Amino acid sequence: MAVSRFTHATFRMLSGLMIWAAHFLGIYIFTALACARRFAEASWLGIGVVPWVIGTATLAAAAATLVVIGLAVRDTRFSTSRNNTSSFVPWMTAAFGGLALVAILWEALPVLLVPTCE
Amino acid sequence: MKALPNSLPRPEDELATLERVWRPPSGWSSITVVNNTYIGVLYVGAAFLFFLLAGVLALMMRSQLAVPGNDLLSQDLYNQIFTMHGTVMMFLFAVPAVEALGVLLLPNMLAARDLPFPRLSAYAFWAYFVGGLVFFGSLFFDLAPKGGWFMYPPLTSYEYSPGYNADFWLLGIGFIEISAIAGAVEIVVGILRTRAPGMSLSKMPIYCWAMLVFGAMIIFAFPAIILATALLELERAFQWPFFIADKGGDPLLWQHLFWFFGHPEVYIIFLPAAGMVSMIVPTMTGARLIGYRLVVLGLVGTGFLSFALWVHHMFATGMPRLSMSFFSAVSMAVAIPSGIQVFAWIATIAAGRLRFTVPALFVLGFLFIFVLGGLTGVMVAVVPFDWQVHDSYFIVAHLHYVLFGGMVFPLFAAFYYWVPYVSKKQLSERLGRWVFGLMFVGFNVAFFPMHITGLLGMPRRVYTYPAGLGWDELNLTSTIGAFVIAAGVVVFLIDLARNFRPTGGKNIGNIWNAGTLEWLPNGTYSVRSIPIVTSREPIWDQPNLAEDVEAGRYYLPGAPTGGRETIVTSPIDARPQYVVQMPGPSWPTVLAAFGTAAFFLLLTVKLVVPALVFGVFTVAMVVVWLWTTDPGPSHPPVEIGGGIKLPVYLTGPISHSWWAVVVLILVAAALFASLVFSYFFLWMVSPEVWPASEDKLPAPGHPLVAALLLVASSTTIAYAGRALKASRTQGHWSVRIALLLALPLLVAALGIDLYSQWQTGLTPIESSYGAVVYTVIALQGFFVATVAMMGLYTFARSICGLLNAERRATFDNTMLLWHYTVVQGLMGLAVVHLSPRLLG
Numbered sequence: 001m002a003v004s005r006f007t008h009a010t011f012r013m014l015s016g017l018m019i020w021a022a023h024f025l026g027i028y029i030f031t032a033l034a035c036a037r038r039f040a041e042a043s044w045l046g047i048g049v050v051p052w053v054i055g056t057a058t059l060a061a062a063a064a065t066l067v068v069i070g071l072a073v074r075d076t077r078f079s080t081s082r083n084n085t086s087s088f089v090p091w092m093t094a095a096f097g098g099l100a101l102v103a104i105l106w107e108a109l110p111v112l113l114v115p116t117c118e
Numbered sequence: 119m120k121a122l123p124n125s126l127p128r129p130e131d132e133l134a135t136l137e138r139v140w141r142p143p144s145g146w147s148s149i150t151v152v153n154n155t156y157i158g159v160l161y162v163g164a165a166f167l168f169f170l171l172a173g174v175l176a177l178m179m180r181s182q183l184a185v186p187g188n189d190l191l192s193q194d195l196y197n198q199i200f201t202m203h204g205t206v207m208m209f210l211f212a213v214p215a216v217e218a219l220g221v222l223l224l225p226n227m228l229a230a231r232d233l234p235f236p237r238l239s240a241y242a243f244w245a246y247f248v249g250g251l252v253f254f255g256s257l258f259f260d261l262a263p264k265g266g267w268f269m270y271p272p273l274t275s276y277e278y279s280p281g282y283n284a285d286f287w288l289l290g291i292g293f294i295e296i297s298a299i300a301g302a303v304e305i306v307v308g309i310l311r312t313r314a315p316g317m318s319l320s321k322m323p324i325y326c327w328a329m330l331v332f333g334a335m336i337i338f339a340f341p342a343i344i345l346a347t348a349l350l351e352l353e354r355a356f357q358w359p360f361f362i363a364d365k366g367g368d369p370l371l372w373q374h375l376f377w378f379f380g381h382p383e384v385y386i387i388f389l390p391a392a393g394m395v396s397m398i399v400p401t402m403t404g405a406r407l408i409g410y411r412l413v414v415l416g417l418v419g420t421g422f423l424s425f426a427l428w429v430h431h432m433f434a435t436g437m438p439r440l441s442m443s444f445f446s447a448v449s450m451a452v453a454i455p456s457g458i459q460v461f462a463w464i465a466t467i468a469a470g471r472l473r474f475t476v477p478a479l480f481v482l483g484f485l486f487i488f489v490l491g492g493l494t495g496v497m498v499a500v501v502p503f504d505w506q507v508h509d510s511y512f513i514v515a516h517l518h519y520v521l522f523g524g525m526v527f528p529l530f531a532a533f534y535y536w537v538p539y540v541s542k543k544q545l546s547e548r549l550g551r552w553v554f555g556l557m558f559v560g561f562n563v564a565f566f567p568m569h570i571t572g573l574l575g576m577p578r579r580v581y582t583y584p585a586g587l588g589w590d591e592l593n594l595t596s597t598i599g600a601f602v603i604a605a606g607v608v609v610f611l612i613d614l615a616r617n618f619r620p621t622g623g624k625n626i627g628n629i630w631n632a633g634t635l636e637w638l639p640n641g642t643y644s645v646r647s648i649p650i651v652t653s654r655e656p657i658w659d660q661p662n663l664a665e666d667v668e669a670g671r672y673y674l675p676g677a678p679t680g681g682r683e684t685i686v687t688s689p690i691d692a693r694p695q696y697v698v699q700m701p702g703p704s705w706p707t708v709l710a711a712f713g714t715a716a717f718f719l720l721l722t723v724k725l726v727v728p729a730l731v732f733g734v735f736t737v738a739m740v741v742v743w744l745w746t747t748d749p750g751p752s753h754p755p756v757e758i759g760g761g762i763k764l765p766v767y768l769t770g771p772i773s774h775s776w777w778a779v780v781v782l783i784l785v786a787a788a789l790f791a792s793l794v795f796s797y798f799f800l801w802m803v804s805p806e807v808w809p810a811s812e813d814k815l816p817a818p819g820h821p822l823v824a825a826l827l828l829v830a831s832s833t834t835i836a837y838a839g840r841a842l843k844a845s846r847t848q849g850h851w852s853v854r855i856a857l858l859l860a861l862p863l864l865v866a867a868l869g870i871d872l873y874s875q876w877q878t879g880l881t882p883i884e885s886s887y888g889a890v891v892y893t894v895i896a897l898q899g900f901f902v903a904t905v906a907m908m909g910l911y912t913f914a915r916s917i918c919g920l921l922n923a924e925r926r927a928t929f930d931n932t933m934l935l936w937h938y939t940v941v942q943g944l945m946g947l948a949v950v951h952l953s954p955r956l957l958g
Contacts (some may be wrong), residue, residue, distance in 0.1 A: 005690060006310075006688075006689040006690055009690055014418075014422075017418075017419070017422045020422070021422070021425070021426070024426050024444065024448070027444060028441060028444050031438065031440050031441050031444075032438070032441055032802065033802065035438045035441070036802045036803065037802075050440070085318045085319060085320050085690055085691055087320075088318070088319060088320035088411070089319075091411055092411065092414065092415065092418075095411065095412070095415045096415065096418065096419065099415065099419045099423075099454065099455060102451060102454065103423060103447075103448060103451040106448075106450070106451050107426075107443075107444050107447040107448055107451070109447065110440060110443030110444065110447060111440065113443075114439050114440050114443045115439060115440065116438065116440045117438045117440070118438065118439055
């Protein structure tokens with residue numbers, strides 16, 4: 001059915017950016033809660049709870065985005081025509097994934113440089 | 119050569135029928151016109167009128183600031199003027215202008231006869247135009263808002279802003295929000311479902327991509343400002359303390375909600391302008407746009423990332439540095455997709471041979487100014503730098519470089535580029551060069567010095583300043599520049615008066631040798647026949663396209679149903695699916711628009727009873743307007759050419775009306791998500807006003823019963839849907855009984871929830887907790903009232919014999935929103951009853 005095909009293509013194309021959105025909201029909300037409710041001081045192995053959570057979330061989001069990109073790149077190889085929708089969707093999926101990956105890594109970087117709740 | 123879908127000669131009366139069907143109304147009825155060619159021009163004209171009005175306000179401000187210690191304007195009037203300048207430019211000019219151009223250009227660019235909901239476009243235009251004029255008129259009665267275009271509380275709440283001024287902003291722009299959302303529904307569904315056959319996503323003009331992103335951004339961004347204005351108005355009118363710190367509120371909640379709308383708003387304005395540039399550059403260079411897919415990446419990527427930038431307007435509010443750094447990082451990351459587009463335009467200019475026409479000059483001016491604005495944008499994305507220049511004239515310079523450079527220059531390029539598409543005469547190249555020169559020089563003379571004035575410490579929004587602070591000459595220079603811009607605009611008006619001759623029919627056409635479909639020969643009916651598209655620049659690549667389209671050799675060369683219609687195509691590959699019959703001119707649509715504007719404006723001045731009268735009048739007009747828009751399979755399938763026979767009516771997920779309701783549900787979901795965010799934000803900052811123990815909460819039985827009633831209501835509607843499908847007769851009483859039964863279940867669930875909160879002694883005025891809990895219930899109440907009206911309307915159509923197994927679009931629309939209301943109700947119960955128990 002046309003609608004389900006469209007929905008599938010849309011979610012697929014935007015999957016990298018949706019992973020980025022989930023990562024961004026996740027780390028922002030967790031940091032805000034940790035500072036507001038004062039549990040940011042908790043630590044494990046000398047590393048604070050906020051860096052732990054952001055680090056883990058970033059690795060998970062980056063890995064998921066890489067999977068999205070990898071699958072999309074594989075699919076683009078099967079298509080030859082540059083104007084063909086069948087190559088357009090995986091191409092855009094990989095491109096959005098690449099942008100999302102840069103944004104995910106870039107926004108997580110401050111945790112290495114900036115104090116958490118000051 | 120491959121045979122075209124229809125052969126020649128065409129039947130004699132075919133073209134005459136097409137022209138008769140699409141002929142605009144005349145005399146007094148002209149006001150009811152719905153065709154995009156007319157509404158689009160009126161819409162653009164109205165937006166430009168507000169640009170002129172807000173521009174006059176800018177000149178008044180610059181005159182006041184020309185010299186130190188000036189007393190031309192009083193402090194209070196100056197506050198009203200700068201507030202109205204920003205508000206009118208953003209809400210009444212910029213968003214409507216890009217939306218208006220979309221309404222005007224998209225149908226022809228997609229080779230559709232019109233967008234799928236022409237009356238909705240007309241409604242959006244008239245509500246905006248009438249309401250906007252009255253809103254602007256508040257300035258003449260000392261009633262204009264004066265809290266700045268972003269209206270921060272507590273300054274704008276009841277204590278510091280008594281009177282109607284702030285209400286004019288909060289309620290007065292309600293109709294603009296409705297108008298913008300109506301336009302977004304029209305544009306998104308139009309782009310996805312009425313493209314020419316063969317125009318797959320990968321062949322869609324970049325402008326259509328930009329407008330698709332624009333529509334999607336309105337869907338997710340505007341609900342935040344709708345909620346924010348509702349909360350502040352509730353605080354002002356009924357003392358519900360969302361933003362009052364003493365009662366557990368927080369003024370920062372407003373800033374979060376406002377900027378969650380406000381930053382994407384910048385891109386809502388910029389991306390369509392970028393789309394225009396991506397259309398103009400290839401035409402002016404004679405080369406295809408370099409990096410089509412990368413530009414799509416740039417548009418969609420910018421749209422997405424722009425939703426994570428809102429806190430960069432709040433760097434001075436004392437948030438944790440790490441939190442601010444996330445937003446700082448995304449503020450820099452968004453330069454990547456923006457930069458991709460800039461490099462694509464530069465590469466295209468380098469690849470071709472640029473003709474230095476007026477549109478090209480405005481595009482070059484845009485590139486220069488917007489890049490400078492982008493660079494200062496990266497500077498203010500750096501938190502410590504932002505602290506230094508926050509609320510200074512540096513920010514005024516930055517935002518004008520981005521908005522004027524990023525939107526106004528492309529808009530003028532678009533005026534000069536697309537006037538031949540709607541006019542019998544092109545604008546003057548000679549005058550156009552003067553317009554460009556004056557505006558470009560004037561802009562830089564006016565706004566570049568403001569960077570320095572800001573770095574020297576001059577704050578925004580001051581109505582005067584003492585001499586000797588080093589700001590005197592800079593301000594005078596800025597004022598001179600502002601008047602030079604105005605001179606450019608005056609020359610443009612002269613050019614319009616001398617040369618612009620709008621026509622719904624024959625225009626001067628493709629004078630630029632452009633490659634996209636809006637340049638095909640057209641009339642009030644758009645193109646004579648709807649072409650098959652095989653490339654991104656069909657006019658360049660498909661020989662004789664214009665002649666064959668004009669001769670009627672492509673699809674749907676006439677009006678086979680005897681009314682207005684267009685082809686609905688599949689959303690990815692644009693394969694023809696059915697022919698949609700579209701409604702024509704209608705008085706109720708225009709009256710509903712006037713009623714909407716009157717409702718909001720009367721509510722603003724607390725004339726509640728007259729406002730309610732107009733509210734009821736508006737609903738009645740909408741009912742009359744809609745009554746004829748679900749025609750059912752009233753016509754047998756029609757031949758469109760090439761042996762393709764299409765049905766003229768379809769229901770279910772393939773139908774364009776189903777898509778429109780899904781878009782509306784996304785708007786509703788975004789509104790609800792903003793409210794849930796507000797709930798948890800207030801919980802985070804003021805846990806002391808939340809119930810300390812479970813015995814302060816309603817007993818768990820109440821929400822459980824309410825949830826069961828909601829599920830029962832949805833189940834009943836689902837049953838009605840199946841019963842309707844199975845029914846072969848007009849008198850399907852099981853469907854009617856189910857509709858009537860589902861309604862009290864929904865109302866009862868709402869009543870139980872309201873009662874359960876009230877009997878605990880909770881009131882909405884004592885704390886932010888009470889206020890937000892009752893707002894969750896009130897929002898649910900709004901949706902219950904809406905689906906109740908839709909349910910009764912569906913019931914009435916059933917009684918009148920207008921509902922059956924095939925003719926069921928009205929029922930489907932009601933069913934979709936009904937299920938959404940139930941899901942929202944269940945989530946509201948979980949937030950209000952479950953979260954305090956789980957989170958403590």
